[in-house]
Amino acid sequence: MRQPVRLVRMHPSDNVAVVATRGGLAAGQAVDDGLLLREAVPQGHKVALRRIEAGEAVRRYDVPIGYALATIEPGAWVHEGLMRMPDARALEDLPVATQLREAPPLGGQEFLGYRNPDGSFGTRNLFAITTTVQCVAGVVAQAAERIRRELLPRFPHVDGVVAIDHAYGCGVAIDAPDAQVPIRTLRNLARNPNFGGEVMVVSLGCEKLQPERLLPPGSIALRDERQARDEQAHDGLHLVRLQDPAHGGFSGMLDAIVAAAEPHLRRLDARRREAAALSGLVVGVQCGGSDALSGVTANPALGHAVDMLVRAGATVLFSEVTEVRDGVALLTARARDAEVARRLVAELDWYDAYLRRGGADRSANTTPGNKAGGLSNIVEKAMGSIVKSGTLPIDFVLGPGEKLAPGQRGLGFAATPASDFVCGTLQAASGMNVHVFTTGRGTPYGLAAVPVIKVSTRSELAEQWPDLIDVDAGRIARAERSIAEVGEELFACIVDVASGRRRPWAERWNLHNALTLFNPAPIT
Ligand code: CA
Numbered sequence: 001m002r003q004p005v006r007l008v009r010m011h012p013s014d015n016v017a018v019v020a021t022r023g024g025l026a027a028g029q030a031v032d033d034g035l036l037l038r039e040a041v042p043q044g045h046k047v048a049l050r051r052i053e054a055g056e057a058v059r060r061y062d063v064p065i066g067y068a069l070a071t072i073e074p075g076a077w078v079h080e081g082l083m084r085m086p087d088a089r090a091l092e093d094l095p096v097a098t099q100l101r102e103a104p105p106l107g108g109q110e111f112l113g114y115r116n117p118d119g120s121f122g123t124r125n126l127f128a129i130t131t132t133v134q135c136v137a138g139v140v141a142q143a144a145e146r147i148r149r150e151l152l153p154r155f156p157h158v159d160g161v162v163a164i165d166h167a168y169g170c171g172v173a174i175d176a177p178d179a180q181v182p183i184r185t186l187r188n189l190a191r192n193p194n195f196g197g198e199v200m201v202v203s204l205g206c207e208k209l210q211p212e213r214l215l216p217p218g219s220i221a222l223r224d225e226r227q228a229r230d231e232q233a234h235d236g237l238h239l240v241r242l243q244d245p246a247h248g249g250f251s252g253m254l255d256a257i258v259a260a261a262e263p264h265l266r267r268l269d270a271r272r273r274e275a276a277a278l279s280g281l282v283v284g285v286q287c288g289g290s291d292a293l294s295g296v297t298a299n300p301a302l303g304h305a306v307d308m309l310v311r312a313g314a315t316v317l318f319s320e321v322t323e324v325r326d327g328v329a330l331l332t333a334r335a336r337d338a339e340v341a342r343r344l345v346a347e348l349d350w351y352d353a354y355l356r357r358g359g360a361d362r363s364a365n366t367t368p369g370n371k372a373g374g375l376s377n378i379v380e381k382a383m384g385s386i387v388k389s390g391t392l393p394i395d396f397v398l399g400p401g402e403k404l405a406p407g408q409r410g411l412g413f414a415a416t417p418a419s420d421f422v423c424g425t426l427q428a429a430s431g432m433n434v435h436v437f438t439t440g441r442g443t444p445y446g447l448a449a450v451p452v453i454k455v456s457t458r459s460e461l462a463e464q465w466p467d468l469i470d471v472d473a474g475r476i477a478r479a480e481r482s483i484a485e486v487g488e489e490l491f492a493c494i495v496d497v498a499s500g501r502r503r504p505w506a507e508r509w510n511l512h513n514a515l516t517l518f519n520p521a522p523i524t
Helices: 134-154 177-190 225-233 249-269 298-311 321-334 338-357 368-372 378-389 420-430 459-464 483-498
Strands: 016-019 046-048 057-060 063-068 110-115 126-131 160-164 200-203 239-241 274-277 282-287 315-318 396-398 411-414 434-439 452-456
Touching (some): 063 378, 110 483, 126 134, 126 177, 126 249, 134 160, 134 249, 160 177, 200 249, 239 249, 282 298, 282 378, 282 420, 298 315, 298 452, 315 378, 321 338, 338 396, 420 434, 434 483, 452 483
Parallel strands (some): 126 160, 126 200, 282 315, 282 434, 315 411, 434 452
Antiparallel strands (some): 016 046
16 A cells, blocks of 8 residues: 655644655655655655755754755755764753743642652562672572562562662772762662662672762661661671571571561552542653654653643653753753753763763764664654653753652653663653653563553554554554654553553563663773
8 A cells, every 4th residue: 555645744834854754755746845865765764955056954853964065956866965964062051940831730640659768659569688789699690580489479469579780889990979879879769769768788798889988878768767677687687698608508698688578568568559649740851763754743742741741740860961062051941940951951061071082972862763664864863862851841850860859849850871771760760650762663671660652653663563562652643643642641541550550561571671780980
């Protein structure tokens, strides 16, 4: 069957449009006002709508995404080989708080969550085992398996066991200034709202990241008197050190971990979901495996859902420094005040220096899949990426792995690398309890700690992976749904997933990517 011609132009002043037609369009095809394609153009790629002179800007989203290296004829396929990437915007003279769009509150929204002692809410009721060092990972994995097999049948209200294993903890420059990033990430992961305030640590004994350094006194609030009593009754309830002479070999270690887990499981099992305001939701958003339709379908729909969430009182975290760097002026203009703008610029500036130290820049972000999907460079990718943050003012900024402070609400920029697993890990440390992930090329990504909702940019992907994609935003490109309609659907999906009424595909299949720390400090 012949597919209808669909070209998507993001702004009237754009001189290119993106082919949304399944399978792309053939040479000679008439597309727009009698314009004929000079060559075949794949789906997701750009077509010149008029003649673009050498040196002239190629415009998409009403911004220059590149400058033509030679004249580009109307109807030509416009790809990365035909243009020079614009330089990065300097981090000076940026507009500050000039675009503060206020939107009316969205009242009457609730979800069902697990209330935590610190006032946060879990969307899942999980038992987590925190580890100080990679050396213990094998033992903890086996202990977690035994807990699932032997204990969980007695505690049916506990959703699962998560072993927080990682490559950090020893053989690292632990006093280097940037070591604070992996250390606080681990500390804050242990305090993720989906773990119910129960913290249990397995340590080796001789590692650099000692338990007292990971969780200094006062970093974990005791929940109540009952827990304090339990702690005295169960020596070492919170901490199992594998090198402790009390443990006889491997089986002794397993016994100790399983025994220490039980009181935590008992307390978690006694909890039930309760109706809560959406202020209990912390939704982390990111994209991965992007294509040129990401910025046309899935990300704008997610942006619509993000605006609704923030209006309903929820907190939303967006991230991925290298994917917003080229749109910094759009973000500082939305900063709530000068201090938020200053923090945002400081995070981007730190990241520029981090990339420079490694002999790279922001252009290292784009992947072969991005380019095959029609994204010419990081500028084009950034414009399509930022739209998922919606349109409302940016209320706060978090550094990599920093936890939301009490009272921090609304839309926040959580500075993280764009790498899917690193971004997801850092958002989880910041307190995320639902994750929304848009994808064009497709990834089976999922996390053990937080449910992940996956949104496809193209219907072809949703049809190819019906048991991995939760929401198909490709219907926007096919003109079957509007951005707002898919955004509302996504909002309802987020509330259902948070409430445990719906389990996204990655959760149903137990697809769990590794928690992956961001360690900008040296390894020794
Ligand atoms: Ca990503």
